Amino acid sequence: xxxxAPTPAYRRLSVEERRSQxxxxxxxxFANHAPEDVSxxxxxxxxxxxxxxxYRYFPGGKQQLYExxxxxAAEELQHCFDEPRQGPLLPRLSRALDRYLAFVDQHDTGFSxxxxxxxxxxxxxxxxxxxxxxxxxxxxxxSHLQVTDPGPRLRMTIRMxxxxxxxxxxxxxxxxxxxxxxxxxxxxVEQFVAVLSVTARRDPQTDALVxxxxxxx
Amino acid sequence: xxxxAPTPAYRRLSVEERRSQxxxxxxxxFANHAPEDVSxxxxxxxxxxxxxxxYRYFPGGKQQLYExxxxxAAEELQHCFDEPRQGPLLPRLSRALDRYLAFVDQHDTGFSxxxxxxxxxxxxxxxxxxxxxxxxxxxxxxSHLQVTDPGPRLRMTIRMxxxxxxxxxxxxxxxxxxxxxxxxxxxxVEQFVAVLSVTARRDPQTDALVxxxxxxx
Numbered sequence: 001x002x003x004x005a006p007t008p009a010y011r012r013l014s015v016e017e018r019r020s021q022x023x024x025x026x027x028x029x030f031a032n033h034a035p036e037d038v039s040x041x042x043x044x045x046x047x048x049x050x051x052x053x054x055y056r057y058f059p060g061g062k063q064q065l066y067e068x069x070x071x072x073a074a075e076e077l078q079h080c081f082d083e084p085r086q087g088p089l090l091p092r093l094s095r096a097l098d099r100y101l102a103f104v105d106q107h108d109t110g111f112s113x114x115x116x117x118x119x120x121x122x123x124x125x126x127x128x129x130x131x132x133x134x135x136x137x138x139x140x141x142x143s144h145l146q147v148t149d150p151g152p153r154l155r156m157t158i159r160m161x162x163x164x165x166x167x168x169x170x171x172x173x174x175x176x177x178x179x180x181x182x183x184x185x186x187x188x189v190e191q192f193v194a195v196l197s198v199t200a201r202r203d204p205q206t207d208a209l210v211x212x213x214x215x216x217x
Numbered sequence: 218x219x220x221x222a223p224t225p226a227y228r229r230l231s232v233e234e235r236r237s238q239x240x241x242x243x244x245x246x247f248a249n250h251a252p253e254d255v256s257x258x259x260x261x262x263x264x265x266x267x268x269x270x271x272y273r274y275f276p277g278g279k280q281q282l283y284e285x286x287x288x289x290a291a292e293e294l295q296h297c298f299d300e301p302r303q304g305p306l307l308p309r310l311s312r313a314l315d316r317y318l319a320f321v322d323q324h325d326t327g328f329s330x331x332x333x334x335x336x337x338x339x340x341x342x343x344x345x346x347x348x349x350x351x352x353x354x355x356x357x358x359x360s361h362l363q364v365t366d367p368g369p370r371l372r373m374t375i376r377m378x379x380x381x382x383x384x385x386x387x388x389x390x391x392x393x394x395x396x397x398x399x400x401x402x403x404x405x406v407e408q409f410v411a412v413l414s415v416t417a418r419r420d421p422q423t424d425a426l427v428x429x430x431x432x433x434x
Contacts, residue, residue, distance in 0.1 A: 117334050117344045127334045152395060156388050160408075163384035164377040171373050178369065187419065191377075194411040202404065 022047050022057055026069040031107040035066055035121040066121045067129070070114070074129050077103055081140040088216045090189055092144060097165075097185045104169045105177065112173050115166060137162050145209055153203040161192055239264050239274055243286040248324040252283055252338040283338045284346070287331070291346050294320055298357040305433045307406055309361060314382075314402045321386045322394065329390050332383060354379050362426055370420040378409055 013021060025047035029038045040062055044051045058064045080099035083092045104111050113119050114130065138158050142150050150158075165188055172184060179187075193213065200207035230238060242264035246255045257279055261268045275281045297316035300309045321328050330336050331347065355375050359367050367375075382405055389401055396404075410430065417424035 117339065117347075119341075122334065122339065124336075130334075152392055156385060156392075159388055160381040160384045164381045164412075167377045167380035168373060171376055175369055175373075183419070187415065190415045190418070191412055194415045195381075195408055198404065198407045198411045201407070202400070 018049075018053075019057055022049070022054060022065070023068055023072055026065045027072055030066060030069045031073070031110040033109055034113045035062075035110075035119055038062070040065070063121055063123075067123075067125055070126055070129050073107060073110070074133050077133055078136050081137055083140075083144070085144060089144060089213050090193070090216070093141075093192065094185055094189055096140070097188055098181070100165075101169070101172075101181045101185060104173065105181065108173050112170055115170055134159070134162055134166075145213075147205070147209065151203060151205050153199050154206045154209070157195055157199040157206065161195055164188075164191065235266075235270075236274055239266070239271060239282070240285055240289055243282045244289055247283060247286045248290070248327040250326055251330045252279075252327075252336055255279070257282070280338055280340075284340075284342060287343055287346050290324060290327070291350050294350055295353050298354055300357075300361070302361060306361060306430050307410070307433070310358075310409065311402055311406055313357070314405055315398070317382075318386070318389075318398045318402060321390065322398065325390050329387055332387055351376070351379055351383075362430075364422070364426065368420060368422050370416050371423045371426070374412055374416040374423065378412055381405075381408065 022043065026038075026043050029042055029046060040051055040054055043065060044054045047054070054065075055061065058068065077100070080103055081096050083096050085092075114122075114126070138155070141158050141162075142155075147154065168184065168188060172178070193210070196206055196210050196213070200210045239260065243255075243260050246259055246263060257268055257271055260282060261271045264271070271282070272278065275285065294317070297320055298313050300313050302309075331339075331343070355372070358375050358379075359372075364371065385401065385405060389395070410427070413423055413427050413430070417427045
């Protein structure tokens with residue numbers, strides 16, 4: 001890794017501020033480097049503090065920092081799904097996808113490393129964090145569709161689409177972010193309607209939903 | 218784990234036969250139990266041999282056995298995709314999916330543990346084996362579609378659909394294999410046509426393909 005900018009002067013931070021500062025430094029590194037390429041020294045250098053100070057806050061070292069950074073990224077990602085429950089449904093989905101793709105764009109290397117599996121820092125805990133984000137995405141969609149008791153076919157369709165969006169994001173990063181984010185977003189929204197329409201043929205609940213979504217514009 | 222059936226009498230096997238026997242025992246265990254619930258003692262007991270004999274063939278212990286079993290399962294899975302290049306395209310896809318879903322059915326616990334990530338035996342090597350199967354699936358589809366130079370949009374669509382099929386398989390196992398395999402298979406084929414049709418709107422290559430597939434029956 002390249003040397004950091006000149007170390008900023010130490011200043012007294014509260015425990016909470018210091019913790020946030022270290023976490024922000026870790027997140028910025030893990031977002032744009034594979035986890036095996038990030039050392040505690042890098043985190044200390046980026047935060048402008050000593051390595052022992054990093055250890056004092058994160059005695060579990062790199063693994064603990066990675067998990068904390070991941071938890072913080074997961075929270076940020078879940079905020080992408082916050083969308084007022086008003087106006088036509090598909091533009092709401094488009095706006096959420098815009099924020100999601102901007103997140104993927106900003107955390108590219110870390111996003112790929114995390115989701116491609118087999119990473120040195122992957123554990124059942126990191127997997128659980130990622131699964132939590134997937135579940136949150138599905139819950140958001142179901143709540144926007146105003147379905148109180150989604151049946152298995154509808155839930156399966158939504159979870160499959162979310163997985164397909166994840167796959168598309170990874171391929172998109174792999175292909176130098178082509179096609180442009182706006183085109184990818186429109187394409188994903190069209191796929192959402194298409195797979196729901198297929199499910200509608202064999203599921204009355206989904207059929208009613210698709211009619212409502214399409215009537216809604 | 219439950220005690221195995223009475224140990225079969227030892228008989229002289231060639232090195233290759235013995236290795237295959239141990240691998241088959243490991244595969245049967247890893248297919249239906251989470252990797253953390255399988256011990257080398259279980260493998261020895263299932264194969265009706267001593268633990269030191271297992272170590273002689275697999276000095277890397279459980280991790281090495283797991284990877285060898287995974288490689289053998291990956292080969293078996295790739296055979297599911299073998300389908301003569303004749304007759305209408307969608308029935309070919311249906312037959313391949315039937316074999317794939319039968320494989321998922323027979324290897325249920327191991328399949329889930331493998332793909333859900335964060336497992337104790339997951340490494341960059343196991344991830345590479347799984348990715349190899351995904352790539353083989355995409356190559357098979359592209360070759361059946363008789364496309365020699367698939368563009369990025371077509372490739373992305375096919376890879377997204379393969380990921381969605383994987384997600385559907387995991388959910389299917391999670392939901393006690395409902396809906397029935399035949400219904401799931403038809404649904405997945407319909408989704409294949411639907412997502413290709415969406416891509417066709419923005420990609421002339423895919424558009425020509427979809428017309429050919431639909432004309433073909």
